[in-house]
Amino acid sequence: xxxxxxxxxxxxxxxxxxxxxxxxxxxxxxxxxxxxxxxxxxxxxxxxxxxxxxxxxxxxxxxxxxxxxxxxxxxxxxxxxxxxxxxxxxxxxxxxxxxxxxxxxxxxxxxxxxxxx
Amino acid sequence: xxxxxxxxxxxxxxxxxxxxxxxxxxxxxxxxxxxxxxxxxxxxxxxxxxxxxxxxxxxxxxxxxxxxxxxxxxxxxxxxxxxxxxxxxxxxxxxxxxxxxxxxxxxxxx
Numbered sequence: 001x002x003x004x005x006x007x008x009x010x011x012x013x014x015x016x017x018x019x020x021x022x023x024x025x026x027x028x029x030x031x032x033x034x035x036x037x038x039x040x041x042x043x044x045x046x047x048x049x050x051x052x053x054x055x056x057x058x059x060x061x062x063x064x065x066x067x068x069x070x071x072x073x074x075x076x077x078x079x080x081x082x083x084x085x086x087x088x089x090x091x092x093x094x095x096x097x098x099x100x101x102x103x104x105x106x107x108x109x110x111x112x113x114x115x116x117x
Numbered sequence: 118x119x120x121x122x123x124x125x126x127x128x129x130x131x132x133x134x135x136x137x138x139x140x141x142x143x144x145x146x147x148x149x150x151x152x153x154x155x156x157x158x159x160x161x162x163x164x165x166x167x168x169x170x171x172x173x174x175x176x177x178x179x180x181x182x183x184x185x186x187x188x189x190x191x192x193x194x195x196x197x198x199x200x201x202x203x204x205x206x207x208x209x210x211x212x213x214x215x216x217x218x219x220x221x222x223x224x225x226x227x
Contacts, residue, residue: 035216044119044221045154045162045205061215095161102209103152103167109160
């Protein structure tokens, strides 16, 4: 069974940093592209980042470009999102999602990030 | 404001059919495959349709997808109260070099 489990969320002050992790199991992690998607309170889903299997292709939404970075460790079946210079508007539930057939076919339950002073 | 446009809400009676539209441009839907997701807030979104009209294993055939030009449509037949959720379309945008979602449509089953 495919499982994606996010962790690392929490309360952080504006301007602070946080590193999210996503532990993958039940599939060959190294052969799938991965994504991060978030949902802020009262809003819809917002895609924020993509990373290819070999980390050679990486994309970000404009809203996080220059502040967030994405990485993966295929040996440890893990995906990461480093978030710097956090703003109030980054408060959201953050999901990792597996990329397959040009869609996000499996998602984690999410980890909550709250940016507040 | 989302790149893909969906109606904020739709409603239909139990047992009936509903369609949800998703409108984009040549930069996204016009040149890329569309996927659809069902989301109960606070839980993991679920993929309903991929590559415009394909259902993953386990998704009932009550759910269908279609695409024409720069628009896509999700259809749900035999509506059940358990279908009440938020529905999102998604695709890749060539110009933005990013994945994009619609703003989401809240389905109410009357």
